[in-house]
Amino acid sequence: MYDYLIVGSGLFGATFAYLANQHGKRCLVIDKRNKLGGNIFTKFLHGICVHQYGAHIFHTSDVEVWNFVNKFAKFDNFINSPLAIYEGQVFNLPFNLNTFNRLWGTVTPQQAKEKIAQQLASVSQENPVNLEQQAIKLVGEEIYEKLIKGYTQKQWGRPCDKLPSFIIKRLPLRWTYDNNYFSDTYQGIPSNGYTQMIENMLKGIEVRLNVDYFDFIKLNKNISKKTVYTGMIDQFFDYRFGELEYRSLRFDEQTFDTDNYQGNAVVNYTSIDVPYTRTIEHRHFSKESCSDKKKTIVTFEYPQNFNRLHNDPYYPICDDANNGLLAKYQALQKAHPNIIFGGRLGEYKYYDMDKVIKQSILAWNQEKMLLQD
Numbered sequence: 010m011y012d013y014l015i016v017g018s019g020l021f022g023a024t025f026a027y028l029a030n031q032h033g034k035r036c037l038v039i040d041k042r043n044k045l046g047g048n049i050f051t052k053f054l055h056g057i058c059v060h061q062y063g064a065h066i067f068h069t070s071d072v073e074v075w076n077f078v079n080k081f082a083k084f085d086n087f088i089n090s091p092l093a094i095y096e097g098q099v100f101n102l103p104f105n106l107n108t109f110n111r112l113w114g115t116v117t118p119q120q121a122k123e124k125i126a127q128q129l130a131s132v133s134q135e136n137p138v139n140l141e142q143q144a145i146k147l148v149g150e151e152i153y154e155k156l157i158k159g160y161t162q163k164q165w166g167r168p169c170d171k172l173p174s175f176i177i178k179r180l181p182l183r184w185t186y187d188n189n190y191f192s193d194t195y196q197g198i199p200s201n202g203y204t205q206m207i208e209n210m211l212k213g214i215e216v217r218l219n220v221d222y223f224d225f226i227k228l229n230k231n232i233s234k235k236t237v238y239t240g241m242i243d244q245f246f247d248y249r250f251g252e253l254e255y256r257s258l259r260f261d262e263q264t265f266d267t268d269n270y271q272g273n274a275v276v277n278y279t280s281i282d283v284p285y286t287r288t289i290e291h292r293h294f295s296k297e298s299c300s301d302k303k304k305t306i307v308t309f310e311y312p313q314n315f316n317r318l319h320n321d322p323y324y325p326i327c328d329d330a331n332n333g334l335l336a337k338y339q340a341l342q343k344a345h346p347n348i349i350f351g352g353r354l355g356e357y358k359y360y361d362m363d364k365v366i367k368q369s370i371l372a373w374n375q376e377k378m379l380l381q382d
């Protein structure tokens with residue numbers, strides 16, 4: 010008998026397991042994958058730390074969360090400065106004075122603001138009815154055409170005039186030459202990878218891999234007082250109202266005989282003519298960890314439709330239909346007071362890593378209060 014059965018060894022599950030274990034609670038962590046860490050799983054190939062499920066850059070302004078992760082890993086300083094390539098031209102992201110200089114040759118903030126104002130002058134200020142109109146209203150025709158349109162269409166699998174406007178709420182324009190994608194106080198990547206960080210969180214806690222909750226629970230009905238479930242919420246309820254939609258990704262990992270393939274960790278391809286959205290060259294995340302100078306590993310990311318039999322769910326599609334479905338499933342949760350639904354799949358919500366840790370800390374704090382009552 011365990012106090013908590015924790016379904017999923019991703020950041021939500023591992024954080025909860027660590028905190029509960031610290032308070033003397035017996036935890037069992039299971040994961041249906043054969044590896045720890047959920048989507049932040051990393052592995053070493055040719056001395057290079059490879060992020061198997063997409064580039065993961067840790068960034069937060071929450072000092073509690075930053076102190077928490079630093080207990081389990083040494084972080085290398087890494088500032089995410091992605092590039093965008095459109096028809097052979099290279100642009101800095103996020104949109105800043107470097108980007109505007111490349112587009113229009115503007116040099117000062119004043120010149121760039123005037124250029125944007127010209128672009129926006131001819132744009133309708135009526136309420137946008139789709140993503141295309143929304144993006145053009147925010148940044149004008151040229152940035153939209155070169156840096157947003159193709160990328161977004163590939164990402165969501167539909168043309169931008171068929172996508173809802175809510176997907177892009179804001180498109181910040183930065184009036185400095187600052188290519189730092191995130192504006193958080195703390196940013197970095199664990200020197201020895203995220204998997205080692207998760208291993209450190211789960212030290213002394215029983216973990217069983219290759220174990221699917223739905224098979225396991227049939228044979229182990231009373232194994233724990235409570236369950237922390239970080240799998241898909243619709244699957245938990247056997248899809249009784251229908252399936253929640255996700256976008257998926259195919260990661261094509263390639264090894265090249267060079268020490269530098271693209272000169273940057275993250276490169277976005279914004280033209281519709283290039284089938285992938287991003288290429289990630291992992292050695293640029295941490296210069297220290299690369300022992301093999303002759304090899305580099307690059308992952309090409311291809312967005313896909315999600316099909317639960319064939320690929321993994323990555324990005325929830327939070328439109329009205331899916332939000333309505335989610336509300337129905339959430340209403341069913343009330344009948345399961347001993348199950349804590351958490352994380353990006355359990356809550357059907359896109360969370361950055363710091364936010365998912367925070368949610369897990371909050372979930373544990375709530376548990377502690379219940380235990381005290």
Ligand SMILES: Cc1cc2nc3c(=O)[nH]c(=O)nc-3n(C[C@H](O)[C@H](O)[C@H](O)COP(=O)(O)OP(=O)(O)OC[C@H]3O[C@@H](n4cnc5c(N)ncnc54)[C@H](O)[C@@H]3O)c2cc1C
Nearest residue numbers: 017019020021041047048063065066222240352353361362
């Ligand atoms: C491509 C991509 C890039 C990202 N980049 C960043 C970034 O740069 N910075 C950032 O802060 N965040 C990033 N994120 C977000 C980050 O991945 C998430 O915040 C985090 O991984 C969520 O952790 P989790 O524990 O909720 O879910 P997960 O990591 O998905 O863990 C859930 C675990 O539950 C297991 N599981 C599911 N169902 C069952 C079952 N039935 N039985 C047993 N086990 C089960 C799964 O195998 C999985 O291991 C990115 C996300 C994606 C998709």
